[in-house]
Amino acid sequence: DPEYLTIDQRIHKAFQGIDFSKVLPIATGYTKGTEGIMREFDRGYSEVTFSKIAVEVKADEAVIHKEFHLSSADPNLVGIEKSIPVGYTNYNVADQLADIGMEAIHPKASKPLELNGINIRIKNTFEPDHPGTLITRDYICKESKVEIVSGTDKVTAITIYDPLMVGQVGFDYHLMEIYTRYEISYILKSTNANTITTVVWDSDISEDLLRELKSRYQMVDVKPVAIVCAIGTNIAKPGILVKAAKALSDNNINIEAMSQTITQVNMQFVINRSDYKKAIIALNDSLCVPK
Numbered sequence: 001d002p003e004y005l006t007i008d009q010r011i012h013k014a015f016q017g018i019d020f021s022k023v024l025p026i027a028t029g030y031t032k033g034t035e036g037i038m039r040e041f042d043r044g045y046s047e048v049t050f051s052k053i054a055v056e057v058k059a060d061e062a063v064i065h066k067e068f069h070l071s072s073a074d075p076n077l078v079g080i081e082k083s084i085p086v087g088y089t090n091y092n093v094a095d096q097l098a099d100i101g102m103e104a105i106h107p108k109a110s111k112p113l114e115l116n117g118i119n120i121r122i123k124n125t126f127e128p129d130h131p132g133t134l135i136t137r138d139y140i141c142k143e144s145k146v147e148i149v150s151g152t153d154k155v156t157a158i159t160i161y162d163p164l165m166v167g168q169v170g171f172d173y174h175l176m177e178i179y180t181r182y183e184i185s186y187i188l189k190s191t192n193a194n195t196i197t198t199v200v201w202d203s204d205i206s207e208d209l210l211r212e213l214k215s216r217y218q219m220v221d222v223k224p225v226a227i228v229c230a231i232g233t234n235i236a237k238p239g240i241l242v243k244a245a246k247a248l249s250d251n252n253i254n255i256e257a258m259s260q261t262i263t264q265v266n267m268q269f270v271i272n273r274s275d276y277k278k279a280i281i282a283l284n285d286s287l288c289v290p291k
Helices: 007-015 037-056 091-099 107-115 171-181 207-216 240-250 273-287
Strands: 061-066 088-090 119-124 133-136 148-161 188-191 195-201 219-231 257-259 266-272
Touching: 007 037, 037 061, 037 107, 088 091, 091 107, 091 133, 091 148, 091 219, 107 119, 148 273, 171 195, 171 207, 188 257, 188 266, 207 219, 219 273, 240 266, 240 273, 266 273
Parallel strands: 061 119, 088 133
Antiparallel strands: 119 133, 148 195, 148 219, 188 195, 219 266, 257 266
């Protein structure tokens, strides 16, 4: 019954038997399915349809047209002349961008493409002759450098302090249990012997959450902040972190917390919310704009 097909089944049925050497199909972004595409994927539903079609037809490359290039920084913040097209990057970097809300492509659309070995090309609609930026699984920049500076000023830092945390196994596990119940996925987590700072979206903060945290831990500090990130496929080089920190320091921006994993793809800095635009400009000028 065509009324009771899943989205995948409907796409498979629609594209079955088409000879792409003779036919150029045009498909709608909306796809009817039993799971409900708007309910399941919200505003990113058209990119999810696009992704599923690419997987179904075994595309070599999936091309997405955007208002701007995938660039070193937001042109609305740094200016178009200092917003440098990236050119090449990988899915790991795309994941980092999605985590802070700067989506090259909706995460639920990119994962099927990545798992099926399909490259994504992000192009600027207004520069059709420009090759855009190619996102692949394995790309690593030959030069060790920051490719993208991004972030958000719509986040809150929640800091838990408790002297009983020292040496206690599973202390942060209980905090994560609370976050799980409130369906919160944190963006950054930074810890020391007796303190845990997590950065979450402003929209995740609720009175019930804060009441539960304050009833459980000795001290809970909640502060609206911004997070800025220096991201690249190859930033595992001595001096890049120093250069980023110096760029912030030179502009009188204090780093309130930071995080970087051993994979060294994303350096995250928590800063005062009022410094957000200044920090993006400073990091882009220092790390991305050719001298």
